[in-house]
Amino acid sequence: AAGVIQSPRHLIKEKRETATLKCYPIPRHDTVYWYQQGPGQDPQFLISFYEKMQSDKGSIPDRFSAQQFSDYHSELNMSSLELGDSALYFCASSSGSRTEAFFGQGTRLTVV
Amino acid sequence: QQQVKQSPQSLIVQKGGISIINCAYENTAFDYFPWYQQFPGKGPALLIAIRPDVSEKKEGRFTISFNKSAKQFSLHIMDSQPGDSATYFCAAANTGNQFYFGTGTSLTVIP
Numbered sequence: 001a002a003g004v005i006q007s008p009r010h011l012i013k014e015k016r017e018t019a020t021l022k023c024y025p026i027p028r029h030d031t032v033y034w035y036q037q038g039p040g041q042d043p044q045f046l047i048s049f050y051e052k053m054q055s056d057k058g059s060i061p062d063r064f065s066a067q068q069f070s071d072y073h074s075e076l077n078m079s080s081l082e083l084g085d086s087a088l089y090f091c092a093s094s095s096g097s098r099t100e101a102f103f104g105q106g107t108r109l110t111v112v
Numbered sequence: 113q114q115q116v117k118q119s120p121q122s123l124i125v126q127k128g129g130i131s132i133i134n135c136a137y138e139n140t141a142f143d144y145f146p147w148y149q150q151f152p153g154k155g156p157a158l159l160i161a162i163r164p165d166v167s168e169k170k171e172g173r174f175t176i177s178f179n180k181s182a183k184q185f186s187l188h189i190m191d192s193q194p195g196d197s198a199t200y201f202c203a204a205a206n207t208g209n210q211f212y213f214g215t216g217t218s219l220t221v222i223p
Contacts, residue, residue, distance in 0.1 A: 004155075033210065042201060042213040043156065056210045090155050092211075099144040099207050103155035 002027055004093050004104035012110045013081050021076040021107045025093030031055070032074040033092040033101060034066060043090060049074055050096060081111045115139060116204050118214025125221050131189040133217045135202035138183065142204040146211070147176065147187050150199045159200075160187070192221045 005024040013019050025032050031050045035043035045058035049068035060066075063081075068074045078085060088108050094101040117136045125131045135145075143164055148156035162169045162176040162185065169176045175188040189196055202214040 042215050045210045045212070048210055058210060088153075099205060100146070100158060100161065101205075101211060102158060103148070105155045106153075108153070 004091055004102055006089075006091050006104035006107050008107060009105065010108045010110075012112060014112055015081055015083060017081050017111075019078045019081060019109060021078070021089050021091075021109070023074045023076070023091030023093075023104060025072050025074070025091075026102060028095060029093035029102075030072060030096045031094045031101075032068055032072070033094075034060075034074070034076050035090040035092065035103075037088045037090060037106075039087075046076070078109075083111050085109060086111045114215065115212035116202060116214040118202050118217060120217060121215065122218040123220070125192045125219065127192060127194060127221055127223050129192050129221075131192045131196065131219055131221070132186060133200055133202065133219070134184065134186045135204075135214050136182075136184045137204045137212075139204070139206070140183070141206045142212075143207055144205045145176070145178065145185050146203050146205075147174075148201045148203060148213075150201060150216075156201060189219075192219075194221045194223050197221050 007022045033048040034046040037043045046060040048056045052068045066076045088106045090106045092101040092103045146161035147159045149159045150156045160174045173190045178185045200217045203211045205211045
């Protein structure tokens with residue numbers, strides 16, 4: 001069965017650079033969630049989209065933005081990167097009619 | 113503020129034993145309670161989930177017990193195996209909205 005696809009799997013950026021993370025949800029899933037997970041931490045909710053509209057917002061810095069496109073894939077744009085942004089970034093998807101959310105394998109972002 | 117409180121932080125169990133992880137929540141609007149299993153460097157994988165209209169759900173060696181009045185739920189792993197060694201997260205959600213995760217339990221099953 002198709003799963004949530006995230007790209008890239010690994011990303012190394014320098015401070016003050018920008019990064020774009022991509023998420024391709026499970027086919028027919030219309031909801032995408034973004035989470036940030038630091039080492040040894042639980043996933044922290046950043047933002048979610050339902051039917052291409054922002055549905056919920058968590059602790060997402062103003063330097064970050066995201067959107068969901070017409071094909072339901074989502075991109076997380078991160079600017080003015082800081083060392084503290086180094087983390088695993090997970091995307092999850094679900095169907096609007098159900099609540100089960102399935103996570104991708106994540107993107108490991110390292111800011112140096 | 114942690115919406116979902118999880119304990120213990122770490123757990124060591126002998127092979128064949130029962131692993132029990134507990135979670136508690138405050139928001140009565142939550143109506144969906146999943147458990148995720150995460151291996152290092154991997155994404156959380158949905159293990160089992162329950163809704164408040166049932167008190168228990170069993171899938172193979174994994175059982176969720178749910179106490180609505182106490183606002184608590186727990187994961188029981190029967191006949192624990194070394195391959196179960198992972199971090200387990202409980203979560204809670206209000207249908208369609210964000211998932212709130214517990215702080216995680218690192219489970220080690222000793223052969």
